[in-house]
Amino acid sequence: MANGQINSGNPRVDIEYRRKKNAEEMKHQVITFALMIFLTLIAFVAVAYEGFTGWFIVPFILLLAGVQVVFQLFYFMHMSHEGHEAPKLFMYTGVLIAFVTILCYTTIIWW
Amino acid sequence: MHVEEKMTVETWPAAPEKQTLEAKNKFLGFWLFLGGETVLFASLFATYLALKDSVPRSDMPLAKDLFEIPLVFAMTMILLTSSLTSVYAMYHMKNFSFKKMQVWLGITVVLGLAFLGLEIYEFNHYVHEFGHTFTSSAFGSAFYTLVGFHGAHVAFGLLWITTLIIRNSKRGLNLYNAPKYYVASLYWHFIDVVWVFIFTVVYLMGMVG
Numbered sequence: 001m002a003n004g005q006i007n008s009g010n011p012r013v014d015i016e017y018r019r020k021k022n023a024e025e026m027k028h029q030v031i032t033f034a035l036m037i038f039l040t041l042i043a044f045v046a047v048a049y050e051g052f053t054g055w056f057i058v059p060f061i062l063l064l065a066g067v068q069v070v071f072q073l074f075y076f077m078h079m080s081h082e083g084h085e086a087p088k089l090f091m092y093t094g095v096l097i098a099f100v101t102i103l104c105y106t107t108i109i110w111w
Numbered sequence: 112m113h114v115e116e117k118m119t120v121e122t123w124p125a126a127p128e129k130q131t132l133e134a135k136n137k138f139l140g141f142w143l144f145l146g147g148e149t150v151l152f153a154s155l156f157a158t159y160l161a162l163k164d165s166v167p168r169s170d171m172p173l174a175k176d177l178f179e180i181p182l183v184f185a186m187t188m189i190l191l192t193s194s195l196t197s198v199y200a201m202y203h204m205k206n207f208s209f210k211k212m213q214v215w216l217g218i219t220v221v222l223g224l225a226f227l228g229l230e231i232y233e234f235n236h237y238v239h240e241f242g243h244t245f246t247s248s249a250f251g252s253a254f255y256t257l258v259g260f261h262g263a264h265v266a267f268g269l270l271w272i273t274t275l276i277i278r279n280s281k282r283g284l285n286l287y288n289a290p291k292y293y294v295a296s297l298y299w300h301f302i303d304v305v306w307v308f309i310f311t312v313v314y315l316m317g318m319v320g
Contacts, residue, residue, distance in 0.1 A: 018125055019206060026202045033195045040191065040310075044184055047315045054319045065311040069304050076198050077300045083129065086139055090146030098153030105157030 032075040039064045114287040123207040123284075128293035130286050141294045145301050152305050155257040156312060162253040163317070171248055172241040174317030183314040186229050187306065190265075193222035194303040197296045204292055209284045212292070216276055219299065223269045230262050254313070261309055264302050271295050 043061040046052060052060075074080040079087055114131050124130045129138055164173045200215035234255070237243040245255045272295050279288050 015120060022202060022205050026199070029195070029198045029202075033191075033198075036191060037188070040187055043311060043315060044180060044187075047318050048180055057319050058316055061311050061315050065307050068307050072194065072300055072304050072307070076194055076303075077297055083126075087142035087145075090142050091149065094146035094149030094153075097150045098156075101150070101153045102157040102160065105154075105161045109161040 029075060032071050036068050036071055039068050115285055117283075118207065118285050120207050124286075125205070127204065127284075127286060127289035129290070131290075134286065134290035137290050137294055141297060145297070148301065148305075152257075152260070152308075155253075155260055156308065159253040159257045159313065162249040165250050165253075166248040172237075172243050173250070174313075175320050177237055177241060177243060178314050178317050180318065182229060182233060183310055186226055186233075187310045189222050189226045189229070190303055190306050193219045193226070194300055196222065197299045201293060201296050204284065204289060207284060212284070213276055213280065216272055216292075220269055220272055220276070223265055223272075223299075227262065227265050227269070230258070230265075234259075258309060258313065261302070261305050264305070268295070268299050268302055271298065 043064045046057050046060060073091065078084065079091070114133065127134075129135050166173065196215050196219045200212045200219065203209075203211040203215060243251050243254075245251055275288070275291055275295055279292075282288065
């Protein structure tokens with residue numbers, strides 16, 4: 001079983017191994033968080049700094065938001081872990097419909 | 112293994128959030144719900160993008176007149192940090208440290224309350240300083256529906272997590288409530304996912320013009 005208990009027969013060893021693994025994962029989560037803060041700062045600075053045009057800023061901050069959401073979904077919400085095939089199917093489907101919806105609304109009403 | 116069986120560090124499984132059948136169903140069902148929420152928020156975003164700055168009179172405020180960087184920045188940092196604190200809570204859940212998990216969730220709730228307080232201040236400011244209300248323009252309706260719906264999600268998440276903290280305070284962790292905590296933390300992260308797009312699409316793009 002992919003997500004079952006890891007057993008070596010000696011519970012003490014398993015616990016220590018798992019704690020170490022959890023601590024390591026937590027360290028990665030903190031690094032992810034630092035990256036997310038960094039991306040957010042860049043997005044805010046890009047808007048606050050008046051030297052760029054909207055044609056550059058808008059796609060740029062949308063890209064930063066996309067990257068940040070991938071971090072959030074795959075690391076904070078563990079979608080990168082195994083046993084997340086169904087969540088991936090649900091989210092990709094949701095994102096596809098979301099994209100088409102936004103495309104339709106904006107193009108039909110604006111153009 | 113019975114769901115409400117008293118667990119110890121030794122018997123606590125590596126993936127307590129998916130140990131029982133009920134937990135597996137909850138996990139699957141909740142992700143399906145999040146997929147649906149993605150579509151729901153997409154329709155609100157689409158409506159907002161289409162109706163942005165649609166006001167009946169030229170003296171009414173537009174997005175670039177309303178939004179200010181410092182407040183949105185503070186709200187973003189608070190919500191982003193609350194996402195990390197709930198990751199810490201789930202880390203302690205996996206290590207069977209019930210008290211630490213409750214404390215980190217408590218911090219998450221406090222940060223969520225701070226975010227909600229700032230949002231209420233913000234809406235109040237727009238209504239009283241700018242006359243920007245839900246019914247003043249199509250722009251106003253679309254704005255308050257999108258951002259307000261997110262705010263309602265935050266409020267619901269706060270009630271949910273607070274209920275879990277109080278309901279299980281004397282129970283400790285078991286395989287019955289571990290999936291409940293896990294799913295609530297997924298919900299909280301999803302609120303942050305939506306906010307990333309709100310601060311980018313509504314606020315930052317609104318200030319660009």
